[in-house]
Amino acid sequence: MKIILDAMGGDNAPLAIVKGAVQAARSQDDEIVLVGPKQELTEILESVGTSGLVGKISIFPASQVISNDEAPVKAVKTKTDSSVVVGANIVRDGLGDVLLSAGSTGALLAAGFMVIGRLKGISRPAICSIYPILGKQPSLLADAGANSDCKPANLLDFAFMGSAYMEKVLGRENPTVGLVNIGTESKKGNALAQKSYELLEKSGLNFIGNVEARDIPRGVCDVIVADGFTGNVILKLTEGMGIGTLRYLQSNLEAEGAMKALGSLKKEFDYSEYGGAPILGLAKPVMKMHGSSDEKSVASAIRVAADFARGGVIEKISGVAEK
Amino acid sequence: MKIILDAMGGDNAPLAIVKGAVQAARSQDDEIVLVGPKQELTEILESVGTSGLVGKISIFPASQVISNDEAPVKAVKTKTDSSVVVGANIVRDGLGDVLLSAGSTGALLAAGFMVIGRLKGISRPAICSIYPILGKQPSLLADAGANSDCKPANLLDFAFMGSAYMEKVLGRENPTVGLVNIGTESKKGNALAQKSYELLEKSGLNFIGNVEARDIPRGVCDVIVADGFTGNVILKLTEGMGIGTLRYLQSNLEAEGAMKALGSLKKEFDYSEYGGAPILGLAKPVMKMHGSSDEKSVASAIRVAADFARGGVIEKISGVAEK
Numbered sequence: 001m002k003i004i005l006d007a008m009g010g011d012n013a014p015l016a017i018v019k020g021a022v023q024a025a026r027s028q029d030d031e032i033v034l035v036g037p038k039q040e041l042t043e044i045l046e047s048v049g050t051s052g053l054v055g056k057i058s059i060f061p062a063s064q065v066i067s068n069d070e071a072p073v074k075a076v077k078t079k080t081d082s083s084v085v086v087g088a089n090i091v092r093d094g095l096g097d098v099l100l101s102a103g104s105t106g107a108l109l110a111a112g113f114m115v116i117g118r119l120k121g122i123s124r125p126a127i128c129s130i131y132p133i134l135g136k137q138p139s140l141l142a143d144a145g146a147n148s149d150c151k152p153a154n155l156l157d158f159a160f161m162g163s164a165y166m167e168k169v170l171g172r173e174n175p176t177v178g179l180v181n182i183g184t185e186s187k188k189g190n191a192l193a194q195k196s197y198e199l200l201e202k203s204g205l206n207f208i209g210n211v212e213a214r215d216i217p218r219g220v221c222d223v224i225v226a227d228g229f230t231g232n233v234i235l236k237l238t239e240g241m242g243i244g245t246l247r248y249l250q251s252n253l254e255a256e257g258a259m260k261a262l263g264s265l266k267k268e269f270d271y272s273e274y275g276g277a278p279i280l281g282l283a284k285p286v287m288k289m290h291g292s293s294d295e296k297s298v299a300s301a302i303r304v305a306a307d308f309a310r311g312g313v314i315e316k317i318s319g320v321a322e323k
Numbered sequence: 324m325k326i327i328l329d330a331m332g333g334d335n336a337p338l339a340i341v342k343g344a345v346q347a348a349r350s351q352d353d354e355i356v357l358v359g360p361k362q363e364l365t366e367i368l369e370s371v372g373t374s375g376l377v378g379k380i381s382i383f384p385a386s387q388v389i390s391n392d393e394a395p396v397k398a399v400k401t402k403t404d405s406s407v408v409v410g411a412n413i414v415r416d417g418l419g420d421v422l423l424s425a426g427s428t429g430a431l432l433a434a435g436f437m438v439i440g441r442l443k444g445i446s447r448p449a450i451c452s453i454y455p456i457l458g459k460q461p462s463l464l465a466d467a468g469a470n471s472d473c474k475p476a477n478l479l480d481f482a483f484m485g486s487a488y489m490e491k492v493l494g495r496e497n498p499t500v501g502l503v504n505i506g507t508e509s510k511k512g513n514a515l516a517q518k519s520y521e522l523l524e525k526s527g528l529n530f531i532g533n534v535e536a537r538d539i540p541r542g543v544c545d546v547i548v549a550d551g552f553t554g555n556v557i558l559k560l561t562e563g564m565g566i567g568t569l570r571y572l573q574s575n576l577e578a579e580g581a582m583k584a585l586g587s588l589k590k591e592f593d594y595s596e597y598g599g600a601p602i603l604g605l606a607k608p609v610m611k612m613h614g615s616s617d618e619k620s621v622a623s624a625i626r627v628a629a630d631f632a633r634g635g636v637i638e639k640i641s642g643v644a645e646k
Binding site: 134135145148149180182189190191193212213214215216217218227228229230232233234235236237238239240241242243244245247248249252262264265 | 457458471503535550551552556557562564566567571572575
């Protein structure tokens, strides 16, 4: 696979991105294209060292960068030589298999939407975030924040897309789908949840019904379906609870064995282990990394991005959506 | 204060409720009225022992019970001699100062709405739940689940009511109010959040702006405002994360000091320490206890209910709402 990597996006760009790319290039067979200012990226590559990586890592020039502070749609329209827009062009034109960025989520979504375009039959692309489960395989949260106001048909799409990703990329057979709600009975919740329940029930997916938020952390289903507002609240609250609990215990625990257990807990909460979050519903694979991604998480995201690109996810979603 | 206690509501009723009432009666000056079947409650009181409690604890007869499985509105309409409806009648008629129940939340809300009535000027009563913060004073979450679909004016009411409760009952001066949103900028989030932001900004409350879910567990504001769907997801996810993390650590920690720290963490997460959740927006004080309340949490809720009744919360809300 040919991975198109936005070298300029993220808090630690471009250094951590380039280092992560080099690390990935040494451990997997895919080709990585760094998108960004040629001179700057060349110098970093030289200082990091790329011996033995001929043909596996290259640079595609882009002179501009879109920051987190910029209005995404306007920035994508005007900064046509920015790393994320150039990367999106490459993938749209079939010269790369997947676009990966740790930069502004809004800009990546806008570039995905405006440059690569939606998949036919999909109303709204969604950010699908890996949701870590203590001691178990992770779930997938769809949508994790791309769509604040949703209709029931959007949630149905999220469920289809999330299922396809879990099956094709994470190898989960016949993945279970749960709808986030404030009670388990079918008539519970707000109007959106009630109508989405009806659609999911008839979807042919492995729908297990409503799931309450208290059951999400124990991995009650493979795909957690929610509108992007609720999904984002779930993702960030989980992060905040994890961090808060760790800090509290660290300042209240002294025993050595305890610190070891905390270390393993921290690792369980470590989203970076799972690479990036796929943006599903676009015509080509696009993946978002955490803004604070470091070398290790970039390398890990590149591995997952390659799996995403070769997994047939888009084809699967497309096959269902066009029916 | 005269506390009207639904003796038949909750998983451990009536035994834990009566025991909690006796415990509270021994430690505070308020009068407690147990509502339920006279014969059954008398026998429990005799077996528990009430020496020295003359005039502090009494029984008001009610022959029926509403369970969690019943449709709340229908049950309240038809079971006119149920403990929760009889209790609501007592409080409405001014023969008691506050109604406290661990039974069906829906039935308590329906009884509050239909028997006691709304406060003039308040669109929707809300369940306001104490939200525990590790190592700090708790926040208050409004709404925690009474209203699944909300309008901006509802959220404004929740903010007013929550602030009044925090000030009058928990003694928090000029409490800070935060709006749950998926970004901190004023234009972030769904349509509800954006419009609610505008109302809160002009409210005269101590509004600190949007709060992201990741910052809630560190106690970023006194009153956390959200629609009831989002609020309930927050409350239950917090519970699930707390339980999940504790279980994980318990099975991964061996050192003795660690178990002690976990014990203190468990205590921090223990909602029962904070008594019940006030239902604000009704013409009289009504408070919900957790369904699984035990003796200790009942006693603690009775103490808080008395504070609620004597605190002038209703007057404060009423003064603002009628303007």
